[in-house]
Amino acid sequence: MTLVQLEYIVAVDTYRSFVGAAEKCFVTQPTLSMQVQKLEEMLNVKIFDRSKQPVIPTEIGSQIIEQARLILQESQKVKEIISSQQQDIVGELKVGIIPTVAPYLLPQVIAAMMEKYPELKLLIWEYTTEDIIHHLKTGVLDCGILATPLGDNSITEMPMYYENFVTYISKNSKLFKKKNIDANDLEDENIWLLNEGHCMRSQVLNICRSTKDNRLQGLTYNTGSVETLIRMVDMNNGATLLPELALAELTPKQLSKVRTFKSPEPVREISLVTHKNYIKKRMLNALKEEILAVIPKTMKQKKKKDIVGI
Template structure:
């Protein structure tokens, strides 16, 4: 049994294809298939059910692959010991980030991070929470930037900041006439929200469910994954929506006039860097956290007087 063989079976499990796994491992498909077959012959079991499409692990194969991921993570730590001795950070950092955070955070930190750590390559995927959780568990990405808590025992959350939610209203909305609002003031029938699969949708619904009545939700069938689209829907079709506080940096003076803040304790979300329990690339991830904190206003670094909304 070799490290290479373990890498190959993990790749096949991740990509559900011998051909794609071979491409990702930079070997020919016959070479990868031969090594997987050798491992199966040595163990005396079938790791993959090749008759199924996409290819999937057998029952015993799934257990073997899970242990292979643990063994590979431990073996990579040996390389990390050497890397940590080097003064300059280097290597790839694969990051998953949700769409309601990405446009307001990444553009502000990427340039500074690259200039500060030129030997580090950032590889970023913008995906929803469930996709990022799955890729973290499979080891496809090194960390995720997500709204937490996730309630996932296999993952570790490192809280970085706490971001308030605010209301963005049309002039026709009753909210526009108020200086500060509470969840009870929200008319759910005029509210625009994100579609299924986005954690901020659930957080907004949790805010609204504090009302005595939650009937309606007539706009919840509108499917969008973009916070900016929600704002445009309010601009052109009236109603209201809920925005994360960092989105306010992109608003002009006229749009800021449509923002209404919640009364204390303000509803907020916790934003964390999420990693596997036995995570690697500790120094690079710590550097990423520090760059985020450098950009984030100090008032966002504490949850004092904020009502963190669970997913």
């Protein structure tokens, strides 16, 4: 049994395809298949059910793959020990980030990381929270940037900042004349929402559900981006909720439509998350440091705010 063989069975399980696993491991499909078969023969078990498409592990195969992931994680610690003695941060960091954070945070952070750590290769994907958690557990991602708390014991959460939710209201709304509002004020508004699967959608619904369920009767439209939510309010009236960092992208005219919530303001907790067995601590700390460098000081403290669950 070799580490390479373990890497191959983990890859097949992750991508549910021998061809896809071979591509990710930079070997030919026959080479990968032969090594997996050798491991199966040595263990005298079938790790994968090849009759299914996509390919899936057998019952005992799932247990073997789970142990293989742990072995590979432990073996990676040897490299991390060596890396920790080196002054430069080098290697690859695979990051997943939710779409409602990415456009307002990443541009500045990426530029700083590339300048400060030229030997670091950043691979970044936008995913929903559910996909990020899955990819952390399967080893596809090293870390994620998303809203917490998650309530998952296999995930380590490192809270970084607390971002207020604000309301973006049409100038034709009866709420337009108010300086600040509470959730009850939104009862009769048509609220524009993100699609299913976005954690911010769940958070908005949690805010609007805080007293009466019947206010949800107006929540009928779904879209895929915060920018589209803003345009829908601009052109079709109604209201939506925005994360505070999105305000930097608004025009002066659009900023006039923003209303804050009365205290305690609803906020989302944004954290850097990893699988509990994650070991690239130096890379992680470097990323966290650069993120905090661009976050306003006022957003790094909870104060009297209500963290909205997802």
